[in-house]
Amino acid sequence: MNDTYTRSFSLECDKEKCNECKSNLVFISCNKCASGLCLNHSCCWEFPHYYNTQYYLCNTCYTYIDNKLINYDQLLIYNFIKQNTIIKRRHSC
Ligand SMILES: [Zn+2]
Ligand SMILES: [Zn+2]
Numbered sequence: 001m002n003d004t005y006t007r008s009f010s011l012e013c014d015k016e017k018c019n020e021c022k023s024n025l026v027f028i029s030c031n032k033c034a035s036g037l038c039l040n041h042s043c044c045w046e047f048p049h050y051y052n053t054q055y056y057l058c059n060t061c062y063t064y065i066d067n068k069l070i071n072y073d074q075l076l077i078y079n080f081i082k083q084n085t086i087i088k089r090r091h092s093c
Helices: 002-015 059-067 072-092
Strands: 044-048 054-058
Touching: 044 059, 054 059
Parallel strands: none
Antiparallel strands: 044 054
16 A cells, blocks of 8 residues: 555646646655746745754745735744634634
8 A cells, every 4th residue: 555655746746847847857845835836946945944954935935925014933833823723613613
């Protein structure tokens, strides 16, 4: 079962193209919307994250956040609030 899953997943990756430029192969995924991205600087935005990890945003998410004038720190808070709102909504149902 695991073997089948791994094989189909890698086949999926082989033909997957960057969600922004639609030409380069996917190397990373957006930390917000999970779109596949290449490492081209016009496609992805890279931010330093905790424990020497990187936080990636696709150009679409970056533009969306930029339009709303939310900076990187506020983005993390925004995600936290959003997650909590979803949990609260589930409880009220
Ligand atoms: Zn790209
Ligand atoms: Zn995105």
